Amino acid sequence: xxxxxRTDTKPELALRHALHRLGYRYRKxxxxxxxxxxxxxxxxxxxxxKVAVFVDGCFWHACPEHGSNPRANEWYWGPKLIKNVxxxxxxxxxxxxxxxxxxxxxEHVPIDEAVGTVVTALTxxxxxxxxxxxxxxxxxxxxxxxxxxxPPNRIPPATDDSLG
Numbered sequence: 630x631x632x633x634x635r636t637d638t639k640p641e642l643a644l645r646h647a648l649h650r651l652g653y654r655y656r657k658x659x660x661x662x663x664x665x666x667x668x669x670x671x672x673x674x675x676x677x678x679k680v681a682v683f684v685d686g687c688f689w690h691a692c693p694e695h696g697s698n699p700r701a702n703e704w705y706w707g708p709k710l711i712k713n714v715x716x717x718x719x720x721x722x723x724x725x726x727x728x729x730x731x732x733x734x735x736e737h738v739p740i741d742e743a744v745g746t747v748v749t750a751l752t753x754x755x756x757x758x759x760x761x762x763x764x765x766x767x768x769x770x771x772x773x774x775x776x777x778x779x780p781p782n783r784i785p786p787a788t789d790d791s792l793g
């Protein structure tokens with residue numbers, strides 16, 4: 630079972646690449662130490678907005694559409710898969726109690742739909758920090774698209790000349 634990856638699976642990589650292309654920055658496989666000693670490692674963590682994203686494999690997390698019950702060694706796999714699902718629910722509850730938004734995606738979800746789900750969760754949460762002052766030239770405030778797919782504002786990297 631050494632070949633079974635815990636991180637950097639193909640669906641997870643595809644989602645991370647798509648989010649990065651849109652300008653979103655995140656931490657991968659970031660360990661969260663929650664109250665009560667529980668440790669959770671989301672596949673993708675947006676720490677400023679407290680959004681945890683999990684990309685669940687259909688076999689390992691017992692997908693209702695594509696999950697299969699192994700015929701060989703059923704005495705081992707049955708309880709193991711049930712325990713995986715129970716652990717997911719306990720981790721979800723612990724994250725929600727800690728103030729995190731949890732997004733769980735199946736590996737078979739199309740990448741466009743997965744990105745849309747994550748972006749929706751990100752736009753629904755407010756990043757902590759100082760309030761932005763309104764632009765005096767624009768009394769209506771900043772304009773953003775109604776679909777919420779605009780990536781966060783980015784500051785261009787500094788060049789050697791600008792460092793002084």
